[in-house]
Amino acid sequence: MSETLSPAVARPDHITDAVFYDFDMFADPAYLANPHARILDMHKSAPPIFWTPRNGGHWMFVSHAANFEASRDVEKFSSEIVPQSKIKEMMSKLPPGAPHIPQPLPINIDPPEHTAYRAPLQRAFSPKAINELKGSIRELAISLIEEMKAKGTADFVADVAEPLPVQVFLKMFGLPLERQAAYRALVKEHMENIRNHDTAAIVRRMLKLTAIMKDTILDRKANPKDDLISMLWQTRIGDRETTINDMENYCVVLFTAGLDTVVNGISLGAHHLATNPELQQQLRADPSQIPAATEEMLRRYTFTVPLRVVSKDIEFQGVNLKAGERIMLFLPGADLDAKEYPNPEVYNHKRENSVHIAFGAGPHRCLGSHLARVELQVVYEELLARLPQFSLDTSKPVSFHGGHVVGPDHVWLNW
């Protein structure tokens, strides 16, 4: 889909020719035509760490080495895009009775607070807890795929990839299923605005979300059930009790972080399967290879681009970075780096090094990675088991979006 390039800002003095490269992560035409092909090309034409004048001017870390080191070094690379001290100051100036503005914690907070805020979620999203959900995730996947199958041709994104994570979210949170329509509407709004990084609009959507959830959240405090909201009420954040504001922050982060990520990940996988009939055949004949295939599809089509801010002036892997500069951890680049993965463009789920960083590295490693893996695997298993050989509907070409979560807008399938 074509997008207008953002205006180029002036290049600061410390940006030398060797680290300058013009790339608009939201609107680069070649990137939107075929994101991962463009990344493979960038490994040949762009520096491993570069500064682009687009979207306000920011760094892009493309190599695996840069992404791996920066993700794990939380002292030099902060997740507090707006410092917590500033947020607290802003909040204290709100008039009394103003609604709490939810924050996506623990994503945008550094250790040690990050550790305290993340700990209660860690157990709920552990491999053990997630494994217990596998059966119900499979039921959801089966019903969505069977419904799609009856149509003969369908947009996989709208029919399976989008509804699945919302339904899983409602189930985990113990939210009333009759609210599904309201959540779907919010998700739709969220997805339609995936290119639009207008902060005020994001805050409005977050407030809408907490407004629909509030009565359930409060009810679970008084009447705990076997769900995530009840569990979170019963845990502590560091040495203090959980408050309604914390609960709203948790709900917002889990709702948004687990949505477009999973949607795009599954859609990229379905797109790969649709264009590779031999792989479909191979996995249908031996479904025990699907977990390995899931991992290789995550590596080949890594799709998230987390943001960091440089904490202080530093030299990093030979490049001068200044305090306050924004860094895009371009994980899709890291996982296509030939230094780490020979012939990175080749899909091969039996490759020797298949260990990717699609879920990031370091303490901010994707909390939902175990859930995401189950969702991806189960969808691939059921899709392959239930549909005959499927392929792209060539009358409806695939378009992609860039930004912080990369993926196809639609994937029309025929079978």
Next chain:
Amino acid sequence: MKIRIDKARCVGNARCAAISETLFPLDDEGYIAVSEVDVPPGQEQLARRGARACPERIIVVEDDSQ
């Protein structure tokens, strides 16, 4: 053969446990529960695969046979 794990740097990817839950036990929060494992004879290959699977690269196999 011994496995050493830089436990403090574990971020809970649990890829080692996906290879072998017995060699790489996790705690209730999904982090590695041990910092050292004596690999039973016959499980060396599994131990190496588990170590290689760690995205944080904090698992080291000490092979005393070499």
